[in-house]
Amino acid sequence: MSDARETAFVEFERVQKSYDGETLVVKDLNLSIAKGEFLTMLGPSGSGKTTCLMMLAGFETATHGEIRLKGREINNIPPHRRGIGMVFQNYALFPHMTVAENLSFPLEVRKVGKSEREERIKRTLGMVQMQDFGGRRPAQLSGGQQQRIALARALVFEPELVLMDEPLGALDKQLRETLQFEITNLAHELGITTVYVTHDQTEALTMSDRVAVFDDGRIQQLAPPDELYERPDNSFVAQFIGENNTLAGQLTQMGDHRCLVKLDDGATIDAVPVNVSKPGERTLVSIRPERVEIDPELGPDAHTLDAEVLEFIYMGDVFRTRLRVAGRDDFIVKTRNRVGQKRLTPGQHVKIGWLPEDCRALNG
Incomplete structure (x- = not known):
């Protein structure tokens, strides 16, 4: 077994995806993500980045190839059994539940006891600076507050892997920049492996350990942000980044x-x-x-x-x-x-x- 295989926390091996049986939207993807790494999938609409995230989450099925988590193939494991936290652009909070109830839900599903649930909810709300909002419903929160709660819900059951799909796309510039900093710090502080999808190049450069630039279903370049910007591999990357x-x-x-x-x-x-x-x-x-x-x-x-x-x-x-x-x-x-x-x-x-x-x- 190679060193790469041994150290890979998430691994895509020759993964392909087609929706119609003819056109490949993801083409022979090979990608290894280390434990604790913050990796961003960046690219224009239709480049294949979101499809890759959805296959990793289990909401889409790979047409060909293997996806592994901690060395275990997960292609046929349903989403709820993968133990992955998810954060979406539209927050996806339950509107009829309070903030505390939204955070309690994934813990109840995992049969976590009441006293431990309460402790985890309190601790996680503190992490996202929302400890005083447990009794409110989502409609009583601003967009930035709702996104903090969505992040808290993804973290409360202590997953080793969190996936984020354009989570800051609906927020204004100043709030986006604040949350970029908070999300990155939190991910590194907790040692969580994070896969983040965006089309915003500034977001990718400021938040990531490495960035995978997608176009036409393939990774055009995979590198740390400074290398990507200073030493692009091809004209697409040079034009797309900055x-x-x-x-x-x-x-x-x-x-x-x-x-x-x-x-x-x-x-x-x-x-x-x-x-x-x-x-x-x-x-x-x-x-x-x-x-x-x-x-x-x-x-x-x-x-x-x-x-x-x-x-x-x-x-x-x-x-x-x-x-x-x-x-x-x-x-x-x-x-x-x-x-x-x-x-x-x-x-x-x-x-x-x-x-x-x-x-x-x-x-x-």
Whole structure:
């Protein structure tokens, strides 16, 4: 038995899912999740992430392959016998029950005695800062309070695995950010393995130990948040995670750690080769907006290109400049708002530059 198999708490092995017998919405998924890990499945609608979560929960059945929990195959085990906590976007609280009764329900199902039920309910409500709300009904709570109770209900029976499906999607930005922090801290504090589904990239980057980026039924990249952002494996991940600039060109020279790309407007730049292998290949060169400088002072290795300012937007902490670069009108530069930062005007011509190691040659 391999080390990966021994340490995997949750495991998908060659899992496929089709609803109509023809089209696969999940394609040969292989994924291992460690005990205590907070893993986020991120991707656009229809990418397969929610289907994977529902198969793990037992609400959908895999067409092919095995899903294992603690080394035990669970494909044919019904949801209520998997011992998994679930948190949904719509809270799914029983409206006719009080908060305490909502939390008591999963304990009663598991035949937990009354005194222990009361102790667990009290302790869990304290964890989510709702200890004074046990006698209220869901309709008497705000959206954020209801989501805290939904989280408490998922935790009260002390599961080793909790699944969350877009749990913060219905909340406003400030409350979402507060609960992101609370959920992550609670999961790590309790040592709970968490699988979290979202289409919100900021949520994924701020909450996760690792992120699995889904598209077209496959994981495009599985990595810690900083690696995902700084070193995307392909153009889909680069475009989906954060804001990103791409310039089209052709690979002209290949080295071990650097390659030369001739852009479509004729300029030649260095890049880190990622998804290219031989001269003549088309490529999309990827550069993050915050890695680009206007009128740069980056040293002799930096690339500089001519650019025309199309739009200059004040955003408080940053200035966002849209430029025409190498024939494209959608090149973005973000510069920090600091003392002496000069403002640009549309029509102005400037130089822009970046370091070669911040530029990646991806699939074209």
